[in-house]
Amino acid sequence: MIALQEASRWYGQVIGLNDITCTLGPGVTALLGQNGAGKTTMIRLITGQLRPTTGSVKVFGEDPFANPEVYRRLGYCPEIDNFYEYMSGQEFVYVLARMAAFEHAEAKRRTTEALERVGMAEHARKKIAGYSKGMRQRIKLAQAMIHEPDVILLDEPLNGLDPVGRRDIIDLLTLLAEAGKTIIVSSHILFEVEQMTRSILLLHRGRLLATGDLRVIRDLIDKYPHRIRIETAQPREVAAKIAALPYVVSLQFDPAGNALELQTRQPALFYEFLPSLSLEHGLPIEGFSSPDNNLEAVFRYLVET
Amino acid sequence: MELFLYQTALKDFLRAKRIAVWIAVCAVIFLIGKLWTEYTGTLSNREAYSQLSSILVFRVVALAAAIFSTAVLSQEVEQKTVVYLLTRPVARWKILLARTAAAMTVVILISWLAAIGVSISVFGGSAFSNGLLYGDLKTLAIGAMAYAALFVLVSLMFNRAMIICLMFAFGWETSVPNFPGDLYHLSIYSYMSAIAQHPQIEAARGFLGALAGQLGVNELTPTKAWPILIVLIAGCLGLGAWWFSHFEYLPREDAE
Numbered sequence: 001m002i003a004l005q006e007a008s009r010w011y012g013q014v015i016g017l018n019d020i021t022c023t024l025g026p027g028v029t030a031l032l033g034q035n036g037a038g039k040t041t042m043i044r045l046i047t048g049q050l051r052p053t054t055g056s057v058k059v060f061g062e063d064p065f066a067n068p069e070v071y072r073r074l075g076y077c078p079e080i081d082n083f084y085e086y087m088s089g090q091e092f093v094y095v096l097a098r099m100a101a102f103e104h105a106e107a108k109r110r111t112t113e114a115l116e117r118v119g120m121a122e123h124a125r126k127k128i129a130g131y132s133k134g135m136r137q138r139i140k141l142a143q144a145m146i147h148e149p150d151v152i153l154l155d156e157p158l159n160g161l162d163p164v165g166r167r168d169i170i171d172l173l174t175l176l177a178e179a180g181k182t183i184i185v186s187s188h189i190l191f192e193v194e195q196m197t198r199s200i201l202l203l204h205r206g207r208l209l210a211t212g213d214l215r216v217i218r219d220l221i222d223k224y225p226h227r228i229r230i231e232t233a234q235p236r237e238v239a240a241k242i243a244a245l246p247y248v249v250s251l252q253f254d255p256a257g258n259a260l261e262l263q264t265r266q267p268a269l270f271y272e273f274l275p276s277l278s279l280e281h282g283l284p285i286e287g288f289s290s291p292d293n294n295l296e297a298v299f300r301y302l303v304e305t
Numbered sequence: 306m307e308l309f310l311y312q313t314a315l316k317d318f319l320r321a322k323r324i325a326v327w328i329a330v331c332a333v334i335f336l337i338g339k340l341w342t343e344y345t346g347t348l349s350n351r352e353a354y355s356q357l358s359s360i361l362v363f364r365v366v367a368l369a370a371a372i373f374s375t376a377v378l379s380q381e382v383e384q385k386t387v388v389y390l391l392t393r394p395v396a397r398w399k400i401l402l403a404r405t406a407a408a409m410t411v412v413i414l415i416s417w418l419a420a421i422g423v424s425i426s427v428f429g430g431s432a433f434s435n436g437l438l439y440g441d442l443k444t445l446a447i448g449a450m451a452y453a454a455l456f457v458l459v460s461l462m463f464n465r466a467m468i469i470c471l472m473f474a475f476g477w478e479t480s481v482p483n484f485p486g487d488l489y490h491l492s493i494y495s496y497m498s499a500i501a502q503h504p505q506i507e508a509a510r511g512f513l514g515a516l517a518g519q520l521g522v523n524e525l526t527p528t529k530a531w532p533i534l535i536v537l538i539a540g541c542l543g544l545g546a547w548w549f550s551h552f553e554y555l556p557r558e559d560a561e
Binding site: 044047048049050051066068069071072074076078080082083084086095096098099100101143147 | 306309310313317320322384385386388389390391392393394395396397550551553554555556
């Protein structure tokens with residue numbers, strides 16, 4: 001459905017996207033990358049707001065730039081948080097439904113339906129100016145779905161949503177994907193993406209760093225020493241127990257004296273062991289986290305190895 | 306679809322918050338008209354009306370055109386809402402022309418209100434018997450369209466178009482008609498003056514004459530001015546539609 005062939009985009013002297021070749025089909029695909037990675041540029045190329053400086057972008061086999069035929073089958077939920085603030089949510093979605101060539105009655109029906117789907121039926125008549133960030137995200141999503149497009153692009157759609165809102169939107173996107181739609185979601189939060197899909201495009205400084213199944217990348221990462229930080233009031237006692245484990249490579253105490261950081265080659269085994277520190281040995285574990293369980297770690301792995 | 310685009314834009318442009326300012330401007334012009342007729346006893350009603358129309362109403366049309374024409378697109382880019390317009394299954398040129406038509410309609414309505422206000426302030430109860438008013442209404446309509454078409458084109462081509470348009474409306478349009486030689490051909494105001502055919506006033510040779518663009522020689526006739534303004538409108542709209550369909554318009558923010 002979507003094909004980029006050696007697509008690059010320059011903004012004057014700055015490169016936004018560098019020689020990207022990929023195809024995207026049905027299901028949820030995540031565009032993963034840190035701020036400035038080129039996610040928004042890629043989405044703008046696919047939605048025909050920008051033209052590639054070199055290479056080509058095709059959507060349904062056509063050049064998407066200012067192409068109404070493409071927009072008939074494409075929905076876009078932008079990252080920007082700007083609206084016609086004087087309108088109500090209902091008016092906003094209705095106007096955009098009319099602009100998708102639906103007559104009044106049909107546009108009205110679709111507006112009601114879309115607002116219900118995103119959980120905004122109750123607040124639809126309020127002015128957008130009074131909406132919370134989460135409500136604004138939902139309204140943007142409603143307008144993107146109003147014409148039941150085959151492809152929906154969502155730029156950071158979970159920004160500003162509370163956990164319940166995130167779950168609702170993720171469920172909705174999953175449903176749409178199951179119905180055969182192509183959903184492309186950009187995000188810079190690995191945890192978010194993992195809840196939506198395993199299919200990723202990893203962008204870094206405008207380049208396509210990796211594509212495919214996020215689990216495979218994770219497995220690769222897990223072969224390298226994985227850092228885990230444990231917060232405890234008795235770091236020496238905890239260290240004594242951990243040091244005996246064969247899969248722990250190193251240990252380091254936090255200078256503040258209330259935590260230690262270890263490296264392990266088998267994080268899954270270590271996480272299985274972790275509860276026994278409290279349950280069997282009675283040691284106080286106040287918290288644990290993994291500095292490697294985030295997007296930066298994925299990039300570090302892919303860039304440095 | 307086109308009608309809906311036009312209606313939506315018109316509804317936006319005619320929002321109370323926006324239009325209240327212009328009603329206030331028209332009210333001020335009416336009051337100035339009242340004071341003018343009160344304190345310039347030497348002028349006939351026709352002369353007073355002509356002077357007020359040339360100095361105030363013809364400026365209002367340029368000012369309103371600058372404000373509303375930049376709202377057609379520049380404002381959408383500034384407020385980042387342009388993204389919603391450009392990702393709908395509507396040809397870009399249709400969006401542009403429908404919104405421009407809405408801007409033209411509002412500018413015409415505002416300038417007509419100002420002209421009628423001046424006519425009432427000068428002629429009182431017989432304001433609508435003023436023959437110059439009907440000529441002015443036609444002139445203002447074509448002038449509004451010409452300014453709006455030109456300013457929309459400017460706003461498509463340049464960032465911060467409002468500044469350029471306001472400088473044109475007040476700087477260029479006030480000074481160029483007074484220049485010696487044929488430069489007045491480059492001013493929309495000169496064509497509007499030619500169509501309006503306001504009587505020349507001997508008393509208005511100084512500052513007021515300059516404001517009314519009467520210091521220079523305007524040899525344009527209505528038969529010349531009408532087609533030139535129509536060609537200008539068609540040319541600007543055509544070029545604007547092409548430009549908008551071929552160039553990128555992104556919300557104003559740093560490129561990622």
